[in-house]
Structure formats: C-alpha cells, structure tokens
Amino acid sequence: xxxxxxxxxxxxxxxxxxxxxxxxxxxxxIRAIAADAGIDPSMVMRYFGTKERLFAAAAEFDLExxxxxxxxxxxxxxxxxxxxxxxxERDETLVILLRTAVTNEAVAERMRSIFSAQLVPVAAKISxxxxxxxxxxxxxxxxxxxMALCRYxxxxxxxxxxxxxxxxxxLGPVVQRYVASPA
Amino acid sequence: xxxxxxxxxxxxxxxxxxxxxxxxxxxxxIRAIAADAGIDPSMVMRYFGTKERLFAAAAEFDLExxxxxxxxxxxxxxxxxxxxxxxxERDETLVILLRTAVTNEAVAERMRSIFSAQLVPVAAKISxxxxxxxxxxxxxxxxxxxMALCRYxxxxxxxxxxxxxxxxxxLGPVVQRYVASPA
DNA sequence: GTCTATAATTCGATAGAC
DNA sequence: GTCTATCGAATTATAGAC
Numbered sequence: 194x195x196x197x198x199x200x201x202x203x204x205x206x207x208x209x210x211x212x213x214x215x216x217x218x219x220x221x222x223i224r225a226i227a228a229d230a231g232i233d234p235s236m237v238m239r240y241f242g243t244k245e246r247l248f249a250a251a252a253e254f255d256l257e258x259x260x261x262x263x264x265x266x267x268x269x270x271x272x273x274x275x276x277x278x279x280x281x282e283r284d285e286t287l288v289i290l291l292r293t294a295v296t297n298e299a300v301a302e303r304m305r306s307i308f309s310a311q312l313v314p315v316a317a318k319i320s321x322x323x324x325x326x327x328x329x330x331x332x333x334x335x336x337x338x339x340m341a342l343c344r345y346x347x348x349x350x351x352x353x354x355x356x357x358x359x360x361x362x363x364l365g366p367v368v369q370r371y372v373a374s375p376a
Numbered sequence: 377x378x379x380x381x382x383x384x385x386x387x388x389x390x391x392x393x394x395x396x397x398x399x400x401x402x403x404x405x406i407r408a409i410a411a412d413a414g415i416d417p418s419m420v421m422r423y424f425g426t427k428e429r430l431f432a433a434a435a436e437f438d439l440e441x442x443x444x445x446x447x448x449x450x451x452x453x454x455x456x457x458x459x460x461x462x463x464x465e466r467d468e469t470l471v472i473l474l475r476t477a478v479t480n481e482a483v484a485e486r487m488r489s490i491f492s493a494q495l496v497p498v499a500a501k502i503s504x505x506x507x508x509x510x511x512x513x514x515x516x517x518x519x520x521x522x523m524a525l526c527r528y529x530x531x532x533x534x535x536x537x538x539x540x541x542x543x544x545x546x547l548g549p550v551v552q553r554y555v556a557s558p559a
Numbered sequence: 560g561t562c563t564a565t566a567a568t569t570c571g572a573t574a575g576a577c
Numbered sequence: 578g579t580c581t582a583t584c585g586a587a588t589t590a591t592a593g594a595c
Contacts, residue, residue, distance in 0.1 A: 198578075217479040219402045222570065233580050238572060292478050295529050296400040304530055327534040331526060332546055335535065339522015343514060347477060347484050349491070351510040352518065363515055367550050381560080405588065416562050421590060 202240050204230040209237075209251040214285040217292040218248055218300070248293075252300070254286045256311045261319065269319050270369025274361050277337050281345060288345055291338070308334045315372065322376035332371040340364060385423050387413040392420075392434040397468040400475040401431055401483070431476075435483070437469045439494045444502065452502050453552025457544050460520050464528060471528055474521070491517045498555065505559035515554040519547060 196204075208229035212221040223244055227234040241247035257280065264272050281287050294301040309327070312334060317326035340360065344352040352360075379387075391412035395404035406427055410417040424430040440463060447455050464470050477484040492510070495517060500509035523543065527535040535543075 196578080201578080220479055223572090224570075234571090235573085235581090236579070239578085244571065295475050295478050295525075296403055301530050305532060308532070328538060331532045331534040331538075334532065335522040335526040336519050336550070337522070338525055338530075339518040339520070342478075342521055342525055343518040347487055347521075349488060349514045349517065351514040355511060355514075359511075363554070367519070367553075370550075371546070379560080384560080406590090407588075417589090418563090418591085419561070422560085427589065 213289045252289050269373050271361050271365030273368050274364045319373045329372050333368050396472045435472050452556050454544050454548030456551050457547045502556045512555050516551050
C-alpha cells in the first residue's frame with residue numbers, strides 16, 4: 194500500500210507510543226512497533242533514524258499545569274491531584290516516561306527536570322516558602338507519582354476501582370499540605 | 377581458582393543482587409553478573425539453571441512488618457514510615473523488585489501480593505475498617521512506594537538530601553491518615 | 560569445579576532493488 | 578515510498594574438555 198509520508202510517520206508514532214507505554218524502552222522492539230503499524234521495520238529507521246530518536250519523538254511531554262492564581266488557597270491540593278489524574282488518563286506519555294525512567298538514566302533525568310522546572314515554581318508560589326520549595330515539590334511528586342505507579346503501572350486492584358473523586362478526596366489534602374502548609 | 381560450592385553460589389547471588397538492583401532484570405546480563413563475581417558465565421547457569429531462577433533467588437523478600445499492637449495509635453503512621461525507610465536502605469531487594477515490576481508482569485504480581493498479604497491486614501486491624509482495608513493499604517502503598525521511587529530510583533535530589541527524620545515527620549501523618557483515620 | 564567453544568535467537572541498523 | 582536481504586553485535590543457554 195502506498196501512503197503519504199506524514200501518514201506513515203503518524204502511524205509509526207502512534208504504534209510506538211502504545212508499545213513504549215506497554216513495555217518500556219527496552220522491551221518495545223522496532224520490529225513489533227512496525228508490525229503494529231502494518232509496515233516494514235526499515236521504514237521506522239527511515240523516518241526516525243534510530244530507536245532513541247523514535248523514543249524522543251514518542252515521549253514529548255508537558256505537564257500543562259493550570260494557572261493556580263485564581264484557585265482558592267485551600268483548593269490547590271485537590272486541583273493539582275485532579276489535574277494530574279486527568280493528564281495521566283488522557284495521555285499515555287507519563288506511563289511511557291515512568292516505565293522507562295526506572296532503568297534509563299537519561300529518561301530519569303528528564304523526569305527530574307520536568308518536575309523541577311514545572312512543579313517547584315508552583316510550590317514556591319503557593320507556599321511562599323522559597324527556601325524549601327524543592328523539598329515541597331519533591332514530596333508532592335512522591336505522592337502523585339506513587340499513586341500513578343500503583344494505579345497505572347503496578348495496577349493495584351483497589352486503586353483501580355477507586356473513582357477519580359475518591360482519589361481527589363484522599364490525596365488532595367496530602368498534596369495541599371506538601372505544597373501549601375505554612376513554613 | 378578453586379572454591380567450595382556454597383562460596384561460589386553466594387558470590388553469584390551477591391553480584392546478581394547488585395546488578396538487578398542497579399539495572400533491572402533485562403539490562404542485567406548473566407555475563408556482567410559473572411564478571412562482577414569473578415567467575416565464568418557458565419557457572420551461573422550451572423548453579424541457577426536459568427536467568428529467571430537466578431532472579432527469583434535474588435529477589436526473595438519479606439516486608440518484615442513489626443508488631444504494631446504495642447505501638448500507640450497515633451504513632452502507627454510514623455512507625456510504618458520509619459520501618460519502610462529502614463527496610464529500604466538495609467536491603468536492596470525492594471529496589472530490585474521495583475525496577476523490574478514496571479516492565480515485568482510476573483514481578484508486578486509479586487509486588488501486589490506482597491503488599492496485599494502484608495499491608496492489608498495492618499490497615500484492617502488499625503482502622504477497624506475491614507470493608508475499606510484494601511483501599512487504605514493501597515493508598516499507604518502509593519505514598520510509601522512513591523517516596524521510594526523518587527528517592528531511591530529516580531533520585532530526586534531534594535528527597536535524597538532529606539534526613540530520615542524529616543521524611544518521617546512529613547510522611548508519617550499521611551500514612552497515619554490512610555491506615556488509621558476513623559471510618 | 561571451572562572453563563572453552565559454540566549453538567540458537569533476537570535485535571538494531573544498513574544497502575540496495577523496484 | 579516500500580520492501581527484501583543481510584550484517585554485526587549481544588544475549589541466553591548447552592555440550593563437553595580438563
């Protein structure tokens with residue numbers, strides 16, 4: 194079958210994202226991705242050069258943190274948790290990054306920089322505690338990533354059955370305390 | 377060099393645990409483990425049969441949860457957090473399991489059963505909320521595993537510099553609320 | 560008990576025909 | 578733009594000499 198260049202590229206990228214999300218970087222093979230996309234493995238190399246560059250293209254990501262200035266101070270934790278849940282379920286990129294970061298130092302570094310660049314400023318602004326903003330952001334990340342790990346990656350059954358609202362009710366106050374409790 | 381059988385086996389196991397902890401199951405090769413142990417790769421096969429059985433031997437694990445009946449009700453969260461931190465730093469097995477579970481369904485299942493068999497009863501007993509004990513245990517696991525993920529695997533710098541006591545102070549009340557807040 | 564040699568796969572990557 | 582064919586490297590695992 195003959196296709197336009199962008200179509201093939203998009204097909205490959207979609208298949209790559211699914212495979213990387215399901216298997217992580219190492220176990221996701223170019224051959225499997227190509228098979229999913231219904232094309233020849235060599236096409237993947239043609240369009241993306243190397244497996245590493247394919248991964249980079251498949252793992253483009255932005256936390257898209259909302260503007261919290263208009264959110265009432267007491268609702269910051271719940272708002273953040275709800276946003277992350279939404280972000281996680283709308284976009285498999287976070288699963289890709291998490292599944293890969295645990296055994297790939299370069300991707301781990303990307304996770305660190307994503308959270309430090311985007312979450313630290315929020316903690317600094319909300320808490321007014323600029324000295325400890327990095328610690329606060331790291332604590333919030335530990336709870337948010339831990340929930341995602343258990344719910345989406347390890348698939349603990351009880352976390353899977355909890356509704357979004359239940360999770361917001363339980364985790365909201367925790368994140369609230371981490372990023373906004375008085376210094 | 378000539379050695380006794382148990383010595384060689386112990387050498388292999390120690391090297392395997394280090395490699396599995398550092399690299400996860402896939403990236404840790406039998407060749408590298410053998411090189412670390414200063415022996416020939418075929419010896420590893422001789423003593424353990426397959427890579428999978430070597431991993432099983434290297435990943436034997438027990439949470440060793442302390443008896444909490446004598447702990448004052450308000451200290452349960454802090455006690456649990458302190459115990460897990462200690463457990464994590466004394467024994468690299470949890471890092472091995474975490475690094476591998478994210479891309480290996482069999483190991484993920486082991487993580488689930490470890491936490492469900494050992495943490496759920498604690499939550500049931502402490503909270504008296506038997507109906508929701510699984511949810512409570514899962515929530516506690518999400519914070520505890522998330523902290524371990526960020527501190528020991530992703531190596532967020534600010535979590536690395538925090539002392540054990542600081543972590544207990546921050547996480548203790550959170551775990552306390554998860555496992556012990558009134559139903 | 561230890562090692563050499565090698566079989567059998569699998570993977571990323573390349574060259575080149577059509 | 579797509580595919581066939583294949584290279585070269587790495588890996589688990591086995592057979593057998595000493």
